[in-house]
Amino acid sequence: MSITEETVRHVAWLARLGLSDEEVEIFTGQLGRILGYVAKLDELDTTAVTPTFHVLDMYNVFREDEPRPGLPRDEALANAPDASLGFFRVPRIIKSGAPAGSPTAEEMSRTSSRTGASPTGPKSGARTGPGGDES
Amino acid sequence: MSENERYEAVIGLEVHVELGTKTKIFCNCPTTFGGEPNTQVCPVCLGLPGVLPVLNEKVLRYALRAALALNCEVARFSRFDRKNYPYPDLPKNYQISQYDLPLARNGYVEVNGRRIRIKRLHLEEDAGKLLHEGDGAQDKWSLVDYNRAGVPLAEIVSEPDIRTPSEARAYLESLKAILQYIGVSDCKMEEGSLRCDTNVSVRRKGETGFGTRTELKNLNSFKAVEKSLEYEIARQISVLEDGEEVVQETRAWDESREITVPLRGKEEAHDYRYFPDPDLVPVVVDQALLDEIRKEIPELPSAKRQRFIREYGIPEYDAGVLTADKRLADFFDECASRYRDPKVVSNWLMGEYLKYANATGLSFAEIPVTPEGLVELLNLQDEGVISGKIAKTVFEEMLKTGERPSEIVKKRGLVQISDENAIYAVVDEVIASNPNVVRDYLGGKEKAFGFLVGQVMKATGGKANPAKVNAALKKRLGKE
Numbered sequence: 001m002s003i004t005e006e007t008v009r010h011v012a013w014l015a016r017l018g019l020s021d022e023e024v025e026i027f028t029g030q031l032g033r034i035l036g037y038v039a040k041l042d043e044l045d046t047t048a049v050t051p052t053f054h055v056l057d058m059y060n061v062f063r064e065d066e067p068r069p070g071l072p073r074d075e076a077l078a079n080a081p082d083a084s085l086g087f088f089r090v091p092r093i094i095k096s097g098a099p100a101g102s103p104t105a106e107e108m109s110r111t112s113s114r115t116g117a118s119p120t121g122p123k124s125g126a127r128t129g130p131g132g133d134e135s
Numbered sequence: 136m137s138e139n140e141r142y143e144a145v146i147g148l149e150v151h152v153e154l155g156t157k158t159k160i161f162c163n164c165p166t167t168f169g170g171e172p173n174t175q176v177c178p179v180c181l182g183l184p185g186v187l188p189v190l191n192e193k194v195l196r197y198a199l200r201a202a203l204a205l206n207c208e209v210a211r212f213s214r215f216d217r218k219n220y221p222y223p224d225l226p227k228n229y230q231i232s233q234y235d236l237p238l239a240r241n242g243y244v245e246v247n248g249r250r251i252r253i254k255r256l257h258l259e260e261d262a263g264k265l266l267h268e269g270d271g272a273q274d275k276w277s278l279v280d281y282n283r284a285g286v287p288l289a290e291i292v293s294e295p296d297i298r299t300p301s302e303a304r305a306y307l308e309s310l311k312a313i314l315q316y317i318g319v320s321d322c323k324m325e326e327g328s329l330r331c332d333t334n335v336s337v338r339r340k341g342e343t344g345f346g347t348r349t350e351l352k353n354l355n356s357f358k359a360v361e362k363s364l365e366y367e368i369a370r371q372i373s374v375l376e377d378g379e380e381v382v383q384e385t386r387a388w389d390e391s392r393e394i395t396v397p398l399r400g401k402e403e404a405h406d407y408r409y410f411p412d413p414d415l416v417p418v419v420v421d422q423a424l425l426d427e428i429r430k431e432i433p434e435l436p437s438a439k440r441q442r443f444i445r446e447y448g449i450p451e452y453d454a455g456v457l458t459a460d461k462r463l464a465d466f467f468d469e470c471a472s473r474y475r476d477p478k479v480v481s482n483w484l485m486g487e488y489l490k491y492a493n494a495t496g497l498s499f500a501e502i503p504v505t506p507e508g509l510v511e512l513l514n515l516q517d518e519g520v521i522s523g524k525i526a527k528t529v530f531e532e533m534l535k536t537g538e539r540p541s542e543i544v545k546k547r548g549l550v551q552i553s554d555e556n557a558i559y560a561v562v563d564e565v566i567a568s569n570p571n572v573v574r575d576y577l578g579g580k581e582k583a584f585g586f587l588v589g590q591v592m593k594a595t596g597g598k599a600n601p602a603k604v605n606a607a608l609k610k611r612l613g614k615e
């Protein structure tokens with residue numbers, strides 16, 4: 001399987017990595033060589049081999065449904081780059097070129113009627129859950 | 136609407152249900168709704184490095200219960216995958232979900248005699264909640280609460296078998312009833328424990344292919360699901376009738392304007408790069424476990440409805456209303472099994488009881504009246520201790536306080552007056568003070584009689600035995 005620059009740019013975008021043209025060129029070559037190396041495995045006949053779903057030969061590891069306290073809030077927020085009013089605070093995602101205030105598809109896909117009281121009176125945004133490509 | 140009749144809609148629903156376990160799907164944080172922000176979090180659900188998620192066994196059992204109740208085939212082997220996408224409400228930048236090996240497939244729900252197939256049921260974790268500070272362009276921040284991150288969800292995807300908006304609503308109601316019956320979710324749309332997106336397209340009747348579909352979001356109630364589909368179907372038909380094409384897109388239901396609007400921004404094709412989550416081992420479900428789970432499933436709504444019709448002889452409509460909620464159904468069941476006329480019980484429940492619940496917004500669990508109380512009330516009426524009118528007054532009190540009807544009757548002096556002398560005394564008084572009405576009645580105006588009865592009832596505070604009042608009046612007026 002050969003790796004194109006386009007693939008590298010797409011994967012970098014998915015991972016939210018900003019690559020320079022130079023880096024794209026470097027990684028296209030490097031990723032191509034890594035995949036080429038692994039492609040050696042394709043030479044094996046695996047028709048009679050059960051696929052490995054997990055590296056450990058284990059299944060059904062469970063936990064009891066017993067609530068236990070987690071982290072105190074100040075500890076939970078301690079390493080956050082920014083926090084406010086007991087919340088993590090992050091830059092608001094607004095897609096370029098769109099009028100501010102109108103929801104993005106991404107935001108709307110997260111909208112639910114679950115109301116969340118907030119000290120600053122922001123509007124509640126929560127998601128309906130992802131998906132939509134299966135049905 | 137002849138142009139509408141040439142088309143039919145093709146609708147599929149994607150429902151997310153929060154499973155009512157005490158703790159999250161992969162950690163021991165509590166799932167209680169409405170806690171202070173970020174007070175129900177731990178290193179696992181915050182996605183801190185070096186932690187290991189472990190599946191909550193109860194989550195699996197609840198999901199299996201749902202799968203069996205929805206007539207699904209349960210996979211002997213399933214596993215969890217990572218669905219990758221960066222968004223601030225996902226602390227790990229991926230959601231643990233199930234992709235190509237879901238827990239269950241190929242189920243169905245009977246909705247008004249039609250079978251709506253269920254494509255798949257799988258487990259996943261919920262995301263956190265984002266709050267936006269204000270709405271203006273100057274507002275640069277979002278606030279994140281991870282209390283909900285990791286709450287267990289079952290995603291239930293239907294096949295595109297639904298044909299009308301009302302059928303979509305009926306499907307949702309059936310689904311909700313089933314999930315509540317088996318006790319795996321409270322399915323409160325207003326609290327977000329049941330959420331629904333719809334896919335809809337239209338085609339000319341008789342065609343078997345699918346038209347271009349749109350996805351509808353922001354559906355916050357069953358009514359919104361139905362209304363948004365009605366609007367969207369009409370919109371798609373008019374687009375086609377204008378010779379144009381439906382654009383495949385995601386649209387939001389605007390509740391205040393009652394229209395669907397396209398969501399801004401070009402939709403990128405989803406590319407989640409699913410891969411098996413190496414932190415979680417596979418789930419294997421054997422026959423012994425399935426047999427065990429099957430025993431946990433109580434009589435389901437459709438079976439209960441049939442039994443009510445068969446055993447209690449109530450109309451199908453009544454049975455449908457009464458079995459829509461398990462608590463209501465159990466209430467009826469208990470009353471009907473110990474009272475001579477189940478239809479009378481049904482009338483009280485569908486009338487006074489539901490009216491009260493709707494007016495107050497209280498859930499059935501919050502209304503203190505008991506089945507024993509209602510049966511006692513009906514017996515008091517049958518025995519002539521109280522009149523039908525007084526029974527309603529007493530029931531109103533019972534709905535509020537849960538007090539026994541005999542206590543209320545005693546306390547408020549509501550015992551029916553059946554003593555003939557007492558009744559004749561009031562009747563004579565009424566006749567004496569309404570000479571004109573009496574004359575009208577004797578002159579052939581039947582209606583005047585009702586007025587006189589009303590006056591007697593009024594004078595006795597509604598406590599007079601109506602049959603005896605009728606008899607006494609007729610006798611006195613010489614019309615026996």
Ligand SMILES: [Zn+2]
Binds near residue numbers: 162164179
């Ligand atoms: Zn946790």
